Amino acid sequence: MSGLVLKLAPNERVLINGAVIENGDRRTKIAIKTPNVNVLRLRDAIHPDSARTPVTRALYIAQLILAGDAEPEEGRRQLLLAIEQLSQVFDDRDSRLLLADSTAAVVESNFYQAMRKLRDLIPRESRLFASARG
Numbered sequence: 001m002s003g004l005v006l007k008l009a010p011n012e013r014v015l016i017n018g019a020v021i022e023n024g025d026r027r028t029k030i031a032i033k034t035p036n037v038n039v040l041r042l043r044d045a046i047h048p049d050s051a052r053t054p055v056t057r058a059l060y061i062a063q064l065i066l067a068g069d070a071e072p073e074e075g076r077r078q079l080l081l082a083i084e085q086l087s088q089v090f091d092d093r094d095s096r097l098l099l100a101d102s103t104a105a106v107v108e109s110n111f112y113q114a115m116r117k118l119r120d121l122i123p124r125e126s127r128l129f130a131s132a133r134g
Contacts, residue, residue: 058082
Protein backbone atom coordinates (compact mmCIF):
# COMPACT_ATOMS: atom_id res chain seq x y z
CA MET A 1 0.00 0.00 0.00
CA SER A 2 2.43 2.66 -1.11
CA GLY A 3 1.51 6.22 -0.27
CA LEU A 4 -1.38 5.33 2.05
CA VAL A 5 -2.58 8.18 4.26
CA LEU A 6 -4.49 7.22 7.38
CA LYS A 7 -6.70 9.81 9.02
CA LEU A 8 -7.17 8.69 12.59
CA ALA A 9 -9.80 9.92 15.03
CA PRO A 10 -8.81 10.57 18.63
CA ASN A 11 -7.88 7.32 20.40
CA GLU A 12 -8.54 5.28 17.23
CA ARG A 13 -6.60 2.04 16.90
CA VAL A 14 -5.06 0.59 13.79
CA LEU A 15 -3.15 -2.61 13.14
CA ILE A 16 -0.03 -2.10 11.02
CA ASN A 17 1.92 -5.24 10.14
CA GLY A 18 0.66 -6.95 13.27
CA ALA A 19 1.35 -4.07 15.68
CA VAL A 20 -1.59 -2.27 17.31
CA ILE A 21 -1.08 1.49 17.23
CA GLU A 22 -3.37 3.84 19.16
CA ASN A 23 -3.75 7.50 18.27
CA GLY A 24 -3.56 10.18 20.96
CA ASP A 25 -6.21 12.70 21.96
CA ARG A 26 -6.24 14.61 18.65
CA ARG A 27 -7.08 13.75 15.06
CA THR A 28 -3.95 12.68 13.21
CA LYS A 29 -2.79 11.93 9.70
CA ILE A 30 -0.17 9.24 9.21
CA ALA A 31 1.50 8.73 5.85
CA ILE A 32 2.70 5.18 5.25
CA LYS A 33 5.43 5.25 2.62
CA THR A 34 6.56 1.61 2.72
CA PRO A 35 4.91 -0.51 0.02
CA ASN A 36 3.04 -3.75 0.83
CA VAL A 37 2.24 -2.79 4.42
CA ASN A 38 -0.76 -4.57 5.94
CA VAL A 39 -3.10 -2.06 7.57
CA LEU A 40 -6.40 -2.74 9.33
CA ARG A 41 -8.47 -0.15 11.13
CA LEU A 42 -9.72 -1.93 14.21
CA ARG A 43 -13.10 -0.22 13.83
CA ASP A 44 -13.41 -2.14 10.53
CA ALA A 45 -12.46 -5.46 12.11
CA ILE A 46 -15.02 -8.25 12.28
CA HIS A 47 -15.28 -10.43 15.36
CA PRO A 48 -15.05 -14.14 14.42
CA ASP A 49 -18.53 -14.75 15.85
CA SER A 50 -19.93 -12.09 13.52
CA ALA A 51 -18.62 -13.77 10.36
CA ARG A 52 -21.80 -15.78 9.77
CA THR A 53 -22.80 -14.83 6.24
CA PRO A 54 -20.95 -15.43 2.97
CA VAL A 55 -19.92 -11.78 2.64
CA THR A 56 -18.76 -11.42 6.25
CA ARG A 57 -16.82 -14.69 5.98
CA ALA A 58 -15.01 -13.32 2.92
CA LEU A 59 -14.30 -10.10 4.83
CA TYR A 60 -12.97 -12.12 7.74
CA ILE A 61 -10.56 -14.01 5.46
CA ALA A 62 -9.19 -10.67 4.18
CA GLN A 63 -8.92 -9.47 7.77
CA LEU A 64 -6.92 -12.55 8.79
CA ILE A 65 -4.47 -11.89 5.97
CA LEU A 66 -4.09 -8.23 6.96
CA ALA A 67 -3.59 -9.13 10.61
CA GLY A 68 -0.90 -11.66 9.71
CA ASP A 69 -3.00 -14.51 11.12
CA ALA A 70 -3.29 -16.30 7.76
CA GLU A 71 -0.61 -17.33 5.32
CA PRO A 72 -1.01 -14.85 2.43
CA GLU A 73 -1.07 -17.36 -0.44
CA GLU A 74 -3.56 -19.70 1.24
CA GLY A 75 -5.62 -16.71 2.33
CA ARG A 76 -5.57 -15.33 -1.22
CA ARG A 77 -6.78 -18.69 -2.57
CA GLN A 78 -9.60 -18.86 -0.02
CA LEU A 79 -10.59 -15.24 -0.60
CA LEU A 80 -10.71 -15.64 -4.38
CA LEU A 81 -12.84 -18.76 -3.93
CA ALA A 82 -15.20 -16.87 -1.61
CA ILE A 83 -15.51 -14.01 -4.12
CA GLU A 84 -16.21 -16.52 -6.90
CA GLN A 85 -18.99 -18.04 -4.81
CA LEU A 86 -20.43 -14.59 -4.13
CA SER A 87 -20.44 -13.85 -7.86
CA GLN A 88 -22.84 -16.75 -8.32
CA VAL A 89 -25.38 -15.01 -6.07
CA PHE A 90 -24.89 -11.30 -6.76
CA ASP A 91 -25.86 -10.84 -10.38
CA ASP A 92 -26.74 -7.13 -10.54
CA ARG A 93 -24.37 -4.77 -12.32
CA ASP A 94 -23.23 -2.80 -9.24
CA SER A 95 -22.49 -5.94 -7.22
CA ARG A 96 -20.57 -7.43 -10.13
CA LEU A 97 -18.42 -4.30 -10.29
CA LEU A 98 -17.70 -4.52 -6.55
CA LEU A 99 -16.77 -8.19 -6.91
CA ALA A 100 -14.56 -7.46 -9.93
CA ASP A 101 -12.82 -4.66 -8.03
CA SER A 102 -12.32 -6.87 -4.98
CA THR A 103 -10.90 -9.66 -7.16
CA ALA A 104 -8.47 -7.22 -8.78
CA ALA A 105 -7.43 -5.97 -5.33
CA VAL A 106 -6.77 -9.54 -4.11
CA VAL A 107 -4.70 -10.31 -7.21
CA GLU A 108 -2.66 -7.17 -6.47
CA SER A 109 -2.30 -8.21 -2.79
CA ASN A 110 -4.27 -5.13 -1.74
CA PHE A 111 -6.39 -6.92 0.86
CA TYR A 112 -7.56 -3.74 2.58
CA GLN A 113 -9.05 -2.47 -0.68
CA ALA A 114 -10.68 -5.88 -1.21
CA MET A 115 -12.25 -5.57 2.25
CA ARG A 116 -13.57 -2.10 1.45
CA LYS A 117 -15.25 -3.32 -1.74
CA LEU A 118 -16.68 -6.43 -0.10
CA ARG A 119 -18.03 -4.38 2.81
CA ASP A 120 -20.26 -2.53 0.33
CA LEU A 121 -22.01 -5.85 -0.37
CA ILE A 122 -23.25 -6.28 3.22
CA PRO A 123 -26.45 -4.20 2.78
CA ARG A 124 -27.22 -6.02 -0.47
CA GLU A 125 -26.71 -9.37 1.23
CA SER A 126 -29.03 -8.30 4.06
CA ARG A 127 -31.73 -7.41 1.53
CA LEU A 128 -31.32 -10.78 -0.18
CA PHE A 129 -31.72 -12.62 3.13
CA ALA A 130 -34.72 -10.46 4.07
CA SER A 131 -36.48 -11.13 0.76
CA ALA A 132 -35.78 -14.87 1.06
CA ARG A 133 -37.41 -14.93 4.52
CA GLY A 134 -40.39 -12.78 3.65
